[in-house]
Amino acid sequence: MKRKIYDDLLSWKKDGTKPLMVLGARGVGESYIIDKFCQNEFKNYVHLNLLENTGVIELYNSNQNSEEKFRKFKILINFDIEQENTVLFIDEIQECESLIAELKFLCENYNHVKIICAGSLLEVKLKRFNKSFPVGKVTMINMYPLNFEEFLMALNENMLIDEIKSCYEKNQAIASPIHEKSLNLFRLYLVSGGMPESINNLLKINKDVINYDQDILKNIIGAYLNDMNKYVTNNSEKVKIEKTYKSIPNQLGNESNKFQYSKISSNAKSREYETAIDWLIASNMILISHLVSTPLIPLKGYEEQENFKLFLNDIGILNNLLEINTKDIYLDNISLYKGIITENYVAIELVNNGFSLYYWQSNGKAEIDFVINNNDGIIPIEVKSSSNTQSKSLNVYIDKFKPKYAIRISTKNFGFDENKKIKSVPIYATFCIKK
Numbered sequence: 001m002k003r004k005i006y007d008d009l010l011s012w013k014k015d016g017t018k019p020l021m022v023l024g025a026r027g028v029g030e031s032y033i034i035d036k037f038c039q040n041e042f043k044n045y046v047h048l049n050l051l052e053n054t055g056v057i058e059l060y061n062s063n064q065n066s067e068e069k070f071r072k073f074k075i076l077i078n079f080d081i082e083q084e085n086t087v088l089f090i091d092e093i094q095e096c097e098s099l100i101a102e103l104k105f106l107c108e109n110y111n112h113v114k115i116i117c118a119g120s121l122l123e124v125k126l127k128r129f130n131k132s133f134p135v136g137k138v139t140m141i142n143m144y145p146l147n148f149e150e151f152l153m154a155l156n157e158n159m160l161i162d163e164i165k166s167c168y169e170k171n172q173a174i175a176s177p178i179h180e181k182s183l184n185l186f187r188l189y190l191v192s193g194g195m196p197e198s199i200n201n202l203l204k205i206n207k208d209v210i211n212y213d214q215d216i217l218k219n220i221i222g223a224y225l226n227d228m229n230k231y232v233t234n235n236s237e238k239v240k241i242e243k244t245y246k247s248i249p250n251q252l253g254n255e256s257n258k259f260q261y262s263k264i265s266s267n268a269k270s271r272e273y274e275t276a277i278d279w280l281i282a283s284n285m286i287l288i289s290h291l292v293s294t295p296l297i298p299l300k301g302y303e304e305q306e307n308f309k310l311f312l313n314d315i316g317i318l319n320n321l322l323e324i325n326t327k328d329i330y331l332d333n334i335s336l337y338k339g340i341i342t343e344n345y346v347a348i349e350l351v352n353n354g355f356s357l358y359y360w361q362s363n364g365k366a367e368i369d370f371v372i373n374n375n376d377g378i379i380p381i382e383v384k385s386s387s388n389t390q391s392k393s394l395n396v397y398i399d400k401f402k403p404k405y406a407i408r409i410s411t412k413n414f415g416f417d418e419n420k421k422i423k424s425v426p427i428y429a430t431f432c433i434k435k
Contacts, residue, residue, distance in 0.1 A: 001029075001196055001200070002154070003033045004150060005022075005143050006033060006037060009033075009034070009041075009116075010037075010041070012139060013087075016114075017107070018107050018139045019106060019115040019117060019138050020115070020116045021118070021122070021139065021141075022034060022118045022140075023122055023123045023140060023141070023284065024143035024284055025283060025284035025313055026120060026121075026223055027220045028194075028196070029143075029196040030118045034091075035047060035089065038087045038089050038116070042114070043085040043086070044085060045088075046079045046081065048091065049091045050090065050092045050093060050095040050099075051091075051092045051095060053076075053077075055076055056073065056076055056096065057096045057099070059072055060073075060098040060102060066102060066109075069102065070105070081113050081114075081115075082113055086113075087114040087115070087116065088113070088114065088115045089116045090115065090116070090117045090118075091117075091118055092118075092119045092120060093118065093119045093122065094120065094121060094122045095119070097130060098131065100117075100126075100134070101132055103115070103117070103134045103137060103138050107137040107138070108137065117138075120230075121231060121282075123282045123284065124231050124279060124282040124283050126282075127278065127282045144284070145193060145316075145348070146194035146199060147349055147353075147431050148189050148349065148430065151185075151192075151194065154203065155185070160178070160181070164428065164432065165432055167414045167429075168414060168425065168429050168432040171415060171423060173413045173415060174414055174426070176413075179426065182426065182428040183411060183427075187332060188209065188330065190316070190319060190329050190330075190345070191212055191319070191330055192212070193315045193317055193320075194314055194315070194316065195217065195316060197220070198220075198316055201216055210327060217316050217317055217320040218320060221317060224245070224285055225245075227283065228245075231279075232279070237275065237276065240272065240273055240275070241276040243265065243276075244264055244280060245285065247263050247264045248286065249318060249321045250263060251263050251309075251310060252309070252311070252343070252344060253340055257359075257367055258291065258307050258309060259309055261273055284313055285312070285313050287313060287347050288308055288309070288311075289308060289309045289347060289357030289358060289359055289370070290308045290359075291307035291308065291359055291360070291361060292358045292360055295371045295378045295380070295397075295401060296378065298373070299356070299358045299371065309357075311343075311357075312344060315344060315345045319341065342383055342384075342385040342427065343369055345427070346369070346370065346430055349430040350370060350430075353433060353434055354435055355372050355373075355435065358370065358371050359371065360380070362396060362400075366392065366393035366397065367393050368381070368382060368393060368394065373435075374433075374434070374435050375435065376404045377403065377404055378401070378403060379403055379405065379406065380397050380398075380401075380403055381406075381407045382408045382409065383409045384408065384410035384411075385410070385411070386411055387410060387412045389408055389410050389424075391408070394406055398422075403421070404421070405421040406423065407423050407433065408422050408424055409425050409426075409427055409430055410424070410427060411426065412424055413426060414429070
């Protein structure tokens, strides 16, 4: 299964002089793709899993100096990682804070050594790091579930990808039968989501959604809930994390268009649940979008910390938590929740392409689902779940802020309104929106 992050790994191999740390939620396939990359691209490769090699943990927790630890480390793994065309993959590195801290020494003294690190809830662990983290001495990249483009790659729809990209760049309508095919494949993606195991099941059953195994996503959700026992201070914190996570599918339908602590429990206070939200963001299980008071550069400077939305990291997981039947998803029979699911899907695609998430409101009278900063400035993005694209909010925004153009995502074909400067993007082509 081809992943776009592979190109980032190749760039690191060519130019990187720092250890590489890959961050991602459970189930996104980081260990698989790193292992495949190391096997394909290096002559010599050793895979070290710290859950299975406690001797390395014991060594790095000792009081010996860094040089001595490194010498003995090579003896322990019986592998000379300094030889040419060699890579070391340290999996589950979160099990040893001391080794993470030692990455600074390795970067400064052995930058010819290629080291890749990954681990379960690694970013959560880093948030609660007790030792000195090697700031500036480690390259960090994020890995997400497969986005829709990668889903099409898994289906060997490479010619379709090229056609979608071409029509996006030219603002040219795609052929009607191809448009319908793309919408059908998009609905198929809503069933499986982007988790590799889920997509593999869909391929195994030849895309027959009736026989799709929903237990795969249920098991991933169960593993997420089990993970909530890790790196918490007490059981009370674990309970708050779980309650916050489980509230998100319903929160997406809030009339206030923001996350409400009262939807977790009637007497919930923000100060009681801020740590739970931070834990979920660090775990990469959720995505956060902040309200901006004014859509100007830099967007970060105008964000309102207290007003935000939370999305789930995978559209298949969202639909599973909502207990929507796979047949209803594929037949587009999801009524009012269709818009909520579509907005969460767009959030996932934008984050996958490197965007931070922001939205804009005007005194409750108008709302823009997303505002992004790309080479054309601040661009508003309106999300519609159908072909009905009438919107007062986007017109209000355009009149007020005069963007170079606006993007409207819907089930309509590609196009460009020269008068209003609105670029029409079919929902399946969201992956084309780049920085």
